[in-house]
Amino acid sequence: MTAPVPVRMLVFCLMASMLVVSFNQTVLNTALPTIIAELGGLDRIGWIVAAFVLTSTLSMPLAGALSDVLDRKRLLFGASIVFGLGTLFGALSWNLDVLIIARLAQGIGGGGVMVLTQTIMAAAVPSRERAKYAGAFGSVWAVATISGVLIGGWLTDGPGWRWVFWGTLPLLVVALALGARYIAPSPPSDVPVHPDIAGMLLLCIATTALVTATSATLPTEWSWFIAVVGAGAVCALFFAEHRADQPVLPGILFRSRTFVFATLAGTLCSGVASFVVLSYLPAFAQMVLGLSAFQAGLLLLPMIVATVTSSTLTGFAVSRTGRYVLVPAVGAAAVVIGLLLLGTLGPDTTPLQLSLSAALLGAGIGTNVLLLTLLAQNALPPDKIGVATAANNFFRQAGATMGISLVGVGFARRLEDSLSEALVRHGMQTTSSLATTAPDKLARLTPELHSAVAEAYAAALPPLFLALTPLAVIALLMIVSLERRPLADR
Structure with a gap:
């Protein structure tokens, strides 16, 4: 049975807002080598991605808590405007610090948009019926995040990476216009607003400190000090x-086994695994396989198709049957196998092998990207939909942030060591400047230097993908352990 027109239009509007924000989570991934070559800062390469994820993570709990007592439409518009301002500054960036600050601003608004779109949807449609739309939302997220890599590569090869930001602004205007027309204001709440300022500050300190401590941007002694500060803030x-x-992370969340397991499984599968792979796999395609930024993004098209297909089919299957454990469990197993295959990539890997391995990973991610969020929402009372959605997204984004940061540190260190070893094998003197060579300049290197760089990237990246496999196994075990409870029909 088709949905009424107002619901279809509401879903379309919310999907448009999610599309714009999700697209910007990964659109710079294929441009990373080019940006570093232009602006410098190899040691901070992970922050171009992690800055967005970090602040979006921090803004999610506040947006979720406020959405339970304030007009969600106005909150969505405010978050969209903040995101737009960050996008404008990103287009005007003149050095890496400005770009990172712009990404921080984008994340503040983007985190609010991601939570509020899901919260508005959760308040408007019953859980069982929402499973069908969760598949559609998952498809939008998949198309946006994965095609962002493709479009970012095309723009990087063409007019330049700054057009990633310029091109986002008109899309944002369209999303705002649709929202103004079709999203209804939330009914007034009798609950007085008491923002959890202390909780937000402590959450901000804890998350920032733990991400900074794992980013290797500080001396070791300072990293340990910051880590202790983060642990103290958690306590x-x-x-x-x-x-x-009105706590941003109320205790009722953690008393629900379904919420905890669904959230952690989503954090490990669609958070850490997917974002890390999408952040660094294009670099392998460019530096090892010798592809352009656009071609590297093109290799991920099968991953887009697989993710969209599995997400859509999962949504319809759960909506029809009400059963929700078997499909995401199979999906988590596919993520495990996909990571194992990506961990075996090497200098002799063909583009087809890389593409098919990524497609298998995408099929697994598609089964749980938003279904696990739906399960987390269904585990709590209706008046806690906002904080439940925010907390679920918060932990997924926090996991992705720390994953990207840790892998970025490991990648930078392994790349330098692997490059030194490769140069020695080719009888040449080591030089750190080769680590920041832009992909379009590889062809200008001598065959020996080109081969050394390719060998270094091939040795540095795949083991990091392999190291993520145990996390996907843990996610699989959590999904299998979910308690069976019916999805709400109202």
């Missing part, structure tokens, strides 16, 4: 949330 947050009137 303080535990006590602060018990005293807050």
Whole structure:
């Protein structure tokens, strides 16, 4: 049975807003080598991606808490405007620091948009019927995040990476216009607003400190100090949330096994695994296989198709049957196998092998990207939809942030060591400047230097993909352990 027109238009509007934000999570991935070659800062390469994920992570709990007591439409518009301002500054960036600040601003608004679109949808459509739309939302997320890599590569090879930002602005205007027309204001709430300022500050300190401590941007002794500060903030947050009137992370969330397992499984599969692979796989395609940025993105087209197909079919299957454990469990197993295959990539890997391995990973991610969020929402009372959605997204994004940061550190260190070893094998003197060579300049190197760079990237990246496999196994075990409870029909 087809949905009524107002619901279809609401879904379309919310999908448009999610499309714009999700697209910007990965659109710079294929441009990373070019940006670093232009602006410098190889040691901070991970922050171009992690900056967006970090601040979007921090803004999610606040947006979720406020959405339970304030007009969600106005909140969505405010978050979209903040995202737009960050996008404008990204287009005007003149050095890496400005670009990172712009990405931080994009993340603040983007995190709010991602939570509010899902919260508005959750409040408007019953859980079982929403499973069908969760598949559609998952498809949008997949198309946006994965095609972002493709479009980013095309823009990088063509007019330049700055057009990633310029091209986003008109899309944002269209999404705002649709929202103004079709999204209804939330009904007024009798609950007074008491923002959990202490909780937000402690959450901000804890997340920022832990991500910074794992980013290797500080000396070792300072990293340990920052890590202790982060751990202390986590402990303080535990006590602060018990005293807050409207906590950003209320205790009821963690008393639900379904919420905890669904959230952690989503964090490991569609958070850490997917974002890390999408962030660094294009670099392998460019530096090892010798492809252009656009060609590297093109290799991920099968991953787009697989993710969209599995997400859509999962949504319809769950909506029809009400059963939701078997499909995401099979999907998590596909993620495990996909990571194992990506971990075996090497200098002799063909583009077809890389593309098919990524497609298998995408098929697995598509089964749980938003279905696990739906399960987390269904595990809590209707008046907690906002904080449940925000917390689920928060942990997924936080996991992705730390994953990208840690893999970025490991990649930079392994690349330098692998490059030194490769140069020695070719009888040449080591030089760190080769690590920041732009992909379009590889052809200008001597055959020996070109071969050394390719060998270094081939040795540095695949083991990091392989290291993610145990996380996907843990996610699989959590999904299998989910308690069976019916999806709500209202």
